[in-house]
Amino acid sequence: MSTDTDATSTAAAHTDGADSCEEQGHTHGYSGDKARLQARLKRIEGQVRGLARMIDEDKYCIDILTQVSATTSGLENVALALLEDHLAHCVVDAARAGSADEKVTEAADAIRRLVKS
Template identity: 55%
Template sequence: MTATTGSDHAQHPAPPGYHDHKADHLARLHRVEGQVRGITRMVDEDRYCIDVLTQISAVTHALHEVALGLLDDHVRHCVLDAAQTEPAAADTKLDEITVALRRALRL
């Protein structure tokens, strides 16, 4: 199984699968960015360890939600499109999903 790493994006001139939800993903990422800054302040202010860990857990969950949204967009746009227009390319897209899930699940 060969996996693409995203570095072959020049071969795919179409917009990414998340294009329709880009604003939503960016909004979530901006919130996460603010949460991380808040955690930095908490550590700088010597806040209670459990409170910091709770916020780290919230950020981790928020990032997982962004990742799941991007994966959903990829399946619904890129994989479905490949399966409908280029069945041979669908295998490559399915391989990409497997690699992405392994990364996300740390397998």
């Protein structure tokens, strides 16, 4: 599992790629799905609060682990949706422009991080 420091440094390293996509006048692939993604994240946020409450109330450990699994699955689904949008939008646009190498590398790095977590 990655540390917060790893996630922060990785995010900082990829800021340039995100900015350059915006500078080229592109919107992010997830733009049309913002409401759906935000609804999923709010549901996950509620699950995390529920986990804290379960621990506070000394619930059975297996029940808590079941909820952790459901929360993790929810985050993985958000990540996969974002990755799919990135491939379908940013990578395809870069390929059409003849400069997909950087975007493919970014996607591969993102996949690598997802698989590690």
